[in-house]
Amino acid sequence: MTIPSRVGICPDLRQETFELPAQAVSVADARNRAYQRLRQWGIAPDVCSTARLVVSELFTNAVLHTDSDRIGCLLHVADDQIRIEVRDQGSYASTPMLHFPRSDEERGRGLLLIETIAQTWGVESAGPGLGHIVWAVIRP
Structure with a gap:
């Protein structure tokens, strides 16, 4: 499967796509890109911070x-x-699904956090053998 390689900005729609290597160092880049773009679109800083957290968790x-x-x-x-x-x-x-970790577990709270801060979220198959799309909606 190939993720659409078209990277760009559509200012009228306030939509942007980007892709990065599937490496831990890319998580910071993804969350910073999201924050900066949303700020450029005039979204309030606190909402941008929430979106940055969502991107960080899903990308991670x-x-x-x-x-x-x-x-x-x-x-x-x-x-x-x-x-x-x-x-x-x-x-x-x-x-991908919600996991309710024990208090002594160090990981496994990402989607639980998404569940808490997003209005809704979900997982879709991109097609047989093509991966998943995990999405979340937040409201300003």
């Missing part, structure tokens, strides 16, 4: 739990909501 999950080479991200602002999508190329051991 794709890096850690898939065998992707590249990970794509879509930011879309319309109708008083921000939709964030992270698309991987790989396969998860299972479909």
Whole structure:
């Protein structure tokens, strides 16, 4: 599967896509790109910070739990909501789902955090063998 290679900005729609290597160092780049673009679109700083956290968690999950080479991200602002999508190329051991870790576990709270701060979120298959799209919607 190839993540659409078209990287760009559509200012009228306030939509941007980008993709980065599926490496831990890319997580910071993804969250900073999201924050900066949303600020350029006039989104309030606190909402941009929430979106940055969502991008960070979803991107981290794709890096850690898939065998992707590249990970794509879509930011879309319309109708008083921000939709964030992270698309991987790989396969998860299972479909991404909420995990309720024990208090002594150090990991496993990413989607629980998304559940708490997003209005809604979900997972879609990109097609057989084509990875997943994990998305979240937040409202300013």
